[in-house]
Amino acid sequence: GTVTGRARRCGWLDACVIKYASYINGLDSIAITRLDILDELEKLKICVAYKYNGEILEDYPADLDILSKVEPVYEEFDGWKTSTTNIREYDKLPExxxxxxxxxxxxxxxxxxxxxxxxxxxxxxxxxxxF
Structure with a gap:
């Protein structure tokens, strides 16, 4: 969008794949970048599990065939609808x-x-x- 001028689109965050990446890389913590991109969204979603053949999978499937057939299970959150750009302390972020x-x-x-x-x-x- 920066070069073309087209509006940017945000996909929902797949926390299952982040959990898997964190585990296999032995991460102690992560950085969340550009939280401000979400400032104007009414609702946000996080994929917290996958649904496969009626079963809920909370972990990232190792089998690529299964992964290709899963359906994301989302938790929905209300957006904050206010700018975070000038905030420099966690406590001052919107609730x-x-x-x-x-x-x-x-x-x-x-x-x-x-x-x-x-x-x-x-x-x-x-x-x-x-945290």
Whole structure:
């Protein structure tokens, strides 16, 4: 969108694949970048599991054939509908943004240590002992 001028589209976050990536890479924490992109959305969704043949799978399937046939199971969140761009402290984020981040951390079983709210280096929130 930056070069072409077309509107950017956001897909929903697949927390199952992030949980798997975190596990296989031994991550202690992750960074969430460009939270500000979500600022104007009415609703947000996180894929928290997959449905396969009527069964709920909470873990990323190792079998690619199964993976190609799963249906995402989403949890829906209210958006915050306010700019986060100038926020530099976690406590000052909108409540719905904090709920979204907290639930994401729970699902992926990994702490979130950095949240950026823009493209600049100074648009970063360092999080300690929250999740």
């Amino acid at each position: 719905n943004a904090k709920k979204y981040l907290k639930r994401l951390s729970e699902v992926i079983d990994t702490e979130i240590s950095i949240v950026s709210v823009g493209a600049g280096r100074d648009e970063t929130i360092i999080i300690k002992d929250i």
